[in-house]
Amino acid sequence: MEKVFCKTKSVIADHSKAGPLLDVEYVPDPSYTWEQVTAFFKHGKFALKFDGPEGLVTVQPVQVETATSLTDQPGILVGLGKNDPSRIPTGVQAWLEQSN
Amino acid sequence: MAPPKIEQRTVTVPLHPPVRLFTPTSLPQIQNQADSFTSGSSGEVHWRPRQHGQVARPASSAWLETASEMERYVRSGESAQDIADFALGEVEGGAQTLQDTVKGTATLIRHPIQSGSKVVQAVKSSGPALLEFSRHSEDIVGGAVDRKWNHFLNASNRERGHMTGSGLMNVGLTLAPFPKATAVVSVSWKGLVRAMPKGALADRVLSLPGKCYKISNELGRNVEKLRPSARKQAMNYIRESGSMPEKVAFTPDGNTSYFPGWDTLRIAPDLLPHRNPPVGTLGANSRIGMKGCLAHELKGHRAAALAGKTHPNPILEEAQASIRAARYGHNLTKPERFTLLRDAIVRLSEHGIRIRDVKAELWIHEP
Secondary structure (H helix, E strand, C coil): CCEEEEEEEEEEEEECCCEEEEEEEECCCCCCCHHHHHHHCCCCCEEEEEEECCEEEEEEEEEEEEEECCCCCEEEEEECCCCCHHHCCCCCEEEEEECC | CCCCCCCCCCEEEECCCCCCCCCCCHHHHHHCCCCCEEECCCCEEEECCCCCCCCCCCCCHHHHHHHHHHHHHHHCCCCHHHHHHHHHHHHHHHHHHHHHHHHHHHHHHHCHHHHHHHHHHHHHHHCHHHHHHHHCHHHHHHHHHHHHHHHHHHCCHHHHHHHHHHHHHHHHHHCCCCHHHHHHHHHHHHHHHHHCCHHHHHHHHHHCCCCCCCCCCCCCCCCCCCCHHHHHHHHHHHHHHCCCCCEEEECCCCCCEEEHHHCEEEECHHHCCCCCCCCCHHHHHHHCCHHHHHHHHHHHHHHHHHCCCCCCCHHHHHHHHHHHHHHHCCCCCHHHHHHHHHHHHHHHHHCCCCHHHHHHHCCCCCC
């Protein structure tokens, strides 16, 4: 697995360690199960990327945390750390991938 | 005025093994009609037309009895622990039966041609017994429909609710978007149950094809934005329960879930149950109330995460959270606890897991 696609939503809280918590909507990839996605985010550093008006925008480093709801729906939060949340528009298609 | 004369006919046909159809609901309806078929001492079956005034046996009496027994148990003042133990042992069988019924019905509807050809083969191989059935099929089927309808009319409101709810859930599940994946998972698990040690079964869930996660039922939960009063109630409950996460965030959409790495609880519209939730075990997830949902996240997932007891298998983790919420959730009523237990049982049974085989692995014995 190289990347996980998502759709940006909004910052829902400001965490003491992870920084602003960006809520994103998981876009399922038929090639992978949700279990594989959660395993993918367990280790490593990540970058949030999306296509902006002036080209590719990369927000890194970010932390990623997954959870499952009562109705078994997947959920992803992105901890933006020291990155500026205003750089990230709402409702854009983005993806999360491992960064070096 | 003389009572209407009832024609009494007795037809003797050789006893054949029961014919296995694809809808588990259909065959028992015919087999259980003791007033239509009586077994003779010489291994023969006597068929008689249904007589008016006979008391119809409920087609799903076993299931209703189980439900009634559970309710009696809940009302008897037993502790949550007792309710849990009872539910773990007894409800699972009923849930599995209902699940099998749903799958059988779904197969018939989705594959009418294949199912039809199998029915023809079954008729051919069943010989005179089925021939006799075909001659009197109108009476038999008419009688079965009559009994169902009369049972519905004579039932209490609670029983009607059970029947209606279960029926609706069957229809909903029949139209589930991932029927084949569900069937594959089910068949795979049945094979594994036979071939493998019980303790290893749960670990194999992740190796099955397709997605292990799917919405618990087609109705789901509330989708409308939470009102300020609901938010306030939620925050009050979290404070009262003494289990305040580091961050609590409300979102206008998405799903309520606990993020253990950051001790953060995201609360979404599905905090509340479905507006018109179904009755019956399969609809338990849609009925879990606000407090039950929060207890699932806090007493279930959060407490387990803080204690380092989060189960690595996500299906077992969800079941563990629901059982923990049922047992140790703050200020829950008995029906709320019972609904959570039902949710846990359905989750497991959807994946062919029997709770008695995995409960030793779950962290459910201490708060």
